[in-house]
Amino acid sequence: MERSIGLIIVIAIVTIIQIVAIIYAAHLIRRTKYNLIWILCIVGFLLSLVHHFLQLFPREGHTIDSGLFIALDIATSLCIVLAVLFANRLVNYLDRLNHQRALFNKRIMTAVLRTEERSRSTFAKELHDSLGPLLSSVKMSLSALPGENLNNEEQELLKNTRNIIDEAIRSVRELSNNMSPQILVDFGLAQGVQSFITRIGALHKAKIDFQTNLRKERFDNDIEVILYRVICEFINNSLKHSGCSEITISLQLNDDTLKLDYADNGKGFQPRSVADCGMGLSNIVSRIDSLNGELDIRSSKGKGMQATVIVSLKQNLITTKPKKRWQRRLR
């Protein structure tokens, strides 16, 4: 008798759990378009409930054929197995949805980067073509002023004004060049990077060694601009944050891939801890993502910083095929 009371309690608990599961599954029918999974679950649970009900309340004088129990068990198992098989379709659907979402985000990112680059270029041109000639005219007008009739003080003032105008003309040229480097547009990646290194190297003590097997090859504009910006950001970071004495950069074209190896011998940092806070590094991550490229940044305190970027030239910027897994690693 004690044993049967124990059994009754267990069956009652299982029944309650299954009723809750049925209610929840019924609720899910309306939430997903794969409602067959939940319907099968409900049928499975209901059959199992019938099984328990017959066990709990056997009708007086009737003995239940054990074949009925077996049939109920088989039907329950079938429902659950079919539900699991259909669940696989739901998982595939979710995978497809995630892929589409990633593709959509990448499209937005690429559009943002292109728009940003276009407005930089327009602004740089405006600056160069409007303010540049104006300052040059001021300089010419000043040069036309007769200097002989001026006293020493006035001559000094004129000299200073000329120097300031020269400085302003240089700044406008530099600013416009930094915003949209003409040499990158005209001569390509290797020359653009070399020109940046020459300019920035003159202002810092660190030795910058740039090796490349690129000559006059030209790539998709997005690839050139993004790799150029990434290299500039790496160099700026090394010079600004690391206190390094040496930077080595290697940019190699092998078959259909461009590989950038970058290293400095500075104080190093924890890439993970700054991954979400630094604008520069997170821009690098999203720029390389938008090219479907691979990025690996390695650094630790006292051990300098090393980075590898690999960009496939064949792969479209926005692919409609299921994505090749692109890596993004910050170690």
Ligand SMILES: Nc1ncnc2c1ncn2[C@@H]1O[C@H](COP(=O)(O)OP(=O)(O)O)[C@@H](O)[C@H]1O
């Ligand atoms: N080469 C490097 N050496 C040492 N620290 C670095 C280096 N690059 C980045 N960092 C660290 O990572 C942080 C984030 O860099 P970044 O995202 O470029 O932002 P920002 O340069 O504007 O500070 C920096 O503030 C710096 O602490």
Ligand SMILES: [Mg+2]
């Ligand atoms: Mg930075």
